[in-house]
Amino acid sequence: MNQYAIVAEQLTKKYRIGKAPTSRAGAKGILQGVFSSFSYLASSLRNPDETETIFAIKDISFNVKPGEVLGVIGKNGAGKSTLLKILSRITEPSGGRARINGRVGSLLEVGTGFHPELTGRENIYLSGAILGMHRVEIDRKFDEIVAFAETGKFLDTPVKRYSSGMYVRLAFAVAAHLEPEVLLVDEVLAVGDLAFQKKCLGKMGNVAQEGRTVLFVSHNMVAVQNLCNRVIWLHDGKLQGDGSTSDVISQYLSVSYKSITEQIWDDIETAPGNERVRIHRIRILPANGDGTGQIAMETPLQVEIEYWNLLEDARLHISLHFYNEQQIVAFTSNSNETDPITGATDLSTGLYRSVCSIPGNLLNAGTHRVMMLFLRDTSKITYRLDDALSFEVLDLSERPGTWYGKEPGVVRPKLTWSTQLLEQTIHNI
Amino acid sequence: MTQNIEPVSNETEFLLKQTSDQHTLLIEPSGGWSSLGLKDLWEYRELLQFLVWRELQGAYRQTALGLSWLFLRPAINMLLLSFVFGRIVQVQTDNIPYPLFSLSALLPWGYFSNAVLRASRSLVENMQVISKVYFPRMIIPIAGSVSGLVDLGASFFVLFITMLIYNMPLRLEMLYLPIFIIVAIAFSLAVGLWLATLSVKYRDVSFAVNFMIQALMYLSPVIYPVSLVPDAFKFVYQLNPMTGVIQGFRWSLLGIGEPVGVTFYLSILVVILLLISGAYVFRRTERTIVDLL
Numbered sequence: 001m002n003q004y005a006i007v008a009e010q011l012t013k014k015y016r017i018g019k020a021p022t023s024r025a026g027a028k029g030i031l032q033g034v035f036s037s038f039s040y041l042a043s044s045l046r047n048p049d050e051t052e053t054i055f056a057i058k059d060i061s062f063n064v065k066p067g068e069v070l071g072v073i074g075k076n077g078a079g080k081s082t083l084l085k086i087l088s089r090i091t092e093p094s095g096g097r098a099r100i101n102g103r104v105g106s107l108l109e110v111g112t113g114f115h116p117e118l119t120g121r122e123n124i125y126l127s128g129a130i131l132g133m134h135r136v137e138i139d140r141k142f143d144e145i146v147a148f149a150e151t152g153k154f155l156d157t158p159v160k161r162y163s164s165g166m167y168v169r170l171a172f173a174v175a176a177h178l179e180p181e182v183l184l185v186d187e188v189l190a191v192g193d194l195a196f197q198k199k200c201l202g203k204m205g206n207v208a209q210e211g212r213t214v215l216f217v218s219h220n221m222v223a224v225q226n227l228c229n230r231v232i233w234l235h236d237g238k239l240q241g242d243g244s245t246s247d248v249i250s251q252y253l254s255v256s257y258k259s260i261t262e263q264i265w266d267d268i269e270t271a272p273g274n275e276r277v278r279i280h281r282i283r284i285l286p287a288n289g290d291g292t293g294q295i296a297m298e299t300p301l302q303v304e305i306e307y308w309n310l311l312e313d314a315r316l317h318i319s320l321h322f323y324n325e326q327q328i329v330a331f332t333s334n335s336n337e338t339d340p341i342t343g344a345t346d347l348s349t350g351l352y353r354s355v356c357s358i359p360g361n362l363l364n365a366g367t368h369r370v371m372m373l374f375l376r377d378t379s380k381i382t383y384r385l386d387d388a389l390s391f392e393v394l395d396l397s398e399r400p401g402t403w404y405g406k407e408p409g410v411v412r413p414k415l416t417w418s419t420q421l422l423e424q425t426i427h428n429i
Numbered sequence: 430m431t432q433n434i435e436p437v438s439n440e441t442e443f444l445l446k447q448t449s450d451q452h453t454l455l456i457e458p459s460g461g462w463s464s465l466g467l468k469d470l471w472e473y474r475e476l477l478q479f480l481v482w483r484e485l486q487g488a489y490r491q492t493a494l495g496l497s498w499l500f501l502r503p504a505i506n507m508l509l510l511s512f513v514f515g516r517i518v519q520v521q522t523d524n525i526p527y528p529l530f531s532l533s534a535l536l537p538w539g540y541f542s543n544a545v546l547r548a549s550r551s552l553v554e555n556m557q558v559i560s561k562v563y564f565p566r567m568i569i570p571i572a573g574s575v576s577g578l579v580d581l582g583a584s585f586f587v588l589f590i591t592m593l594i595y596n597m598p599l600r601l602e603m604l605y606l607p608i609f610i611i612v613a614i615a616f617s618l619a620v621g622l623w624l625a626t627l628s629v630k631y632r633d634v635s636f637a638v639n640f641m642i643q644a645l646m647y648l649s650p651v652i653y654p655v656s657l658v659p660d661a662f663k664f665v666y667q668l669n670p671m672t673g674v675i676q677g678f679r680w681s682l683l684g685i686g687e688p689v690g691v692t693f694y695l696s697i698l699v700v701i702l703l704l705i706s707g708a709y710v711f712r713r714t715e716r717t718i719v720d721l722l
Contacts, residue, residue: 015720085719089456089563092716097457104454109561115483117490129479130562158490 005101005182005213006064006087012095013056013082056082057237059096064230066102066181069214071228071245073252079237080217081186084108087215088184102181102213105132109186111171116160120151120170123159127174141177148203149173169196176203182213201226225249259367260390261285268308276382277316277374280351281306284370284389287357296394297365297412301358303389305372306351313346316382318354319373325366330410333358336378364412365395459716465708469565476564480572484547485579499583503539507532507587514652522654523685526595532588533682534651534675537613540581541671542642544614547573548621549638552629552718559718566715567708570625574618581610588682602681602688609677616670616700622707626714629721650675655686667692670700 057079064070072080085091087098088106113130114123124145128138138145146152149170151162159167185204204227208214218224224231224245231248233241241248262283265271271278287300295301305318317336324330335354336343342354370389374382489495507528514520515527522530548570552559555569628634649671650658658666666672673693680686714721 086456089454090560091719093456093458095458097455100454100456101452103452106562112561113558115487117487118483122486126479126483129476130558130564132562132564135475 003065004063004099005066005068006062006070006098006215007100008060008062008087008096008098010096011060011083011086011093011098012058013079013086013091014053014094015056016053055237057086057234060234060237060239061096062232062239062242064213064215066213067208067211068230069208069216069228071224071231072215072217072234073219073224073231073249074234074240078234080234081108082237083234084184084186084215084217100182104182104184105178105180106184107131107175107178107186108184110168110175112175114159114167114171117158119158120155120162123170124174127171128178131175131178132180133178137179145173145177148176148199165196172196172200176200176207180212182215183207184215185217187218259392260387263388271308272385273307273374273383276309276311276314276376278308278310279305279383279385280308282372282385282388284391294394295391297363298360298414299393300360303356303358303370304353305356306353307374308351309347309349312349315346315377317342317375317378318356319375320356320388321371321373322363323369323371324364324410325368328410330363330368334375361414362411363393364407364409365393367392465712466565466567470567470571473564473568477568477572477575480568481576481579484572484576499580500587502580503532503535503584503587506535506539507591510535510652520653521657523656525679525683525685528591529588529595529597529683530654530679531652532584532591533679534649536581536584536588537609537674537678538646538649538651538671539584540577540610541613541617541674542646543580544574544577544617545620545624545642546638547577548618549624549628550635551621552625553632553635566718567622567711570621570711571618574614574621577617578614592682597683600681600684602684605677605681609674609681612670612677612697612700613674615704616674619700619703619707622711623703626707626711629714629718645669645671648672654679664692668696668699670696672696 060079060083062070072083074080082091084106085108086093087100088104088108090106090108111127113127115126118126124142125135125138129135146155149166149172151166151170154162154166159170162170201223204214204216204223208227214227216224216227228245230243231241231245232239233248233252241251262281263279264281265279268278268280271280273279282303282305284295284301284303286295287302303320309316317334317339319332319334321332322330333356335356339354341347368391369387370391372385372388374384376382489498492498494501510531511527514531515522520527551569551573552566559566559569624634624638628638648666648669655663655667655672655676667690673696676686677688677693680688
């Protein structure tokens, strides 16, 4: 049974989504508030029904061997913190189970349990005890901790007088000297100045070399790359990838984070293309241009493509393919369908700009990738650029009191709805 | 020859212990009523010490009078009550000087109200820590109750000084005091556990606690003797465990009233029931406390 340090089997965590009582102003509002608070009480006492729960993580299973350093990556809200909280026993899973062999230490925050009025020395003991160290253990490591934190002179000063840098150094020093067999770490490394961050990363590396098992949650791909042998990738609460660090990270980055909103090639010799056509510039931007560059679901977009046509009298047109995160083609658009220039005329040589306008309320939220094709004579592919653009459509709409997750579907158009009353009375048929 | 064998140092012993007991931790949803986790509590007893110490240290740092507040509070309270109820209202006290009469009740009452207040607020106040690291949560309200004992000790000091002033003899019955103190601790912990649990879910509780403690003070013989309570209400009145505790304090310290009777044993039963149910309810909420806050 002890061949694994951590065994997680179908861990699941359901949360109830808030139906907090809404209140209105005025006497009527207060009365209503009083009544609705009772109905809130009643609703919080019964079991939640399906529509009121969301899954923070669902059916997560993985094993970690002793001595392995496992990275956990994923976007915000993908369930990384929930997983860490379950494994460190801060909250209970609602389904599945996990088994951890060995003494567990978790480090979800720097400075857990520090009391501002107490001195550095006192806080070392207090924080150590809260993190699960015994007094003898702290006594034994006390000097080491102080040396690591570089706050020796201020040991008997209340920590509220510390600079934030000193505070963080001391706090991390205590935590870094926790010596469990299984260490669960959240992104505590992103603290302090650069030199201290390096030191912390070094310490983490040592922990790993000493053969202890580490589960490391981070956004910092460089740190994950350097520290972890293996990575699991969570997406929307599900396990999306599990494998060697570089493989999973590159998968994750390619799907999740690569955002290319503009590419420019100034040198006509090396720009992508061939003897017929070369691309000078491609970019996507919000058509309303509010300066933030933010793309929401309702934002109309423009894709601008500038290219050199190198052959006289070419019949050339552009086709754009929009892919979503699941690599499903959301739609395609061909310039020759509406554009009289690329559609029906032969182009002379020179630099051209083609613009494609995309209305708002078309794409669903999420990451999108654009593939671009140059076609000649209406159907022959001349040049293909796979990762022409990549951009994130944000969901910024306000939907009070309803579902806050992402609506399913490739597209998310705003369609017209209407309702009318046909007959007042209801007859039995 | 045994001298040649090097004694196992504290440190190595610790390391041996650490590696030899192979913990296996099972994390799964615990349906229904789980155990009270008393073993886990014992594991973390050092943390309890630290938390109590933090509570006391933290509270009195950067105060001009420092730890003397521990003595000032009961002394000022006693003087105030003696002036209002001893002089102005002139409550009848079975020929005991009012300062002693009130102080003998203020000791357990002060402890109780303080401990309940601390314990009931403890979970919400320590949210920061609770959401970041695991330890048996029950330690927090327990630390609230235990740290109140330091205040109680200081109050005893004030009481004995006052007894000296009034030439009150020491009595053999004082040996019974620990029993009443234990009942007060158990009762405060029971109420504290219930309120701490409820306050996580319903913040209304923090409004209610102050009010409740005040109401309970009027329903306990703090400023008046039990003998003033009409006979018709006496039975119900004495089911309040604090009534028995205060009566017990007065009886063993000052020799007034009767030694405790059947109703006190009944009220101890109430305390035990509240304590066990409170601990179970607390344990049930504990698992998902972070999700609620």
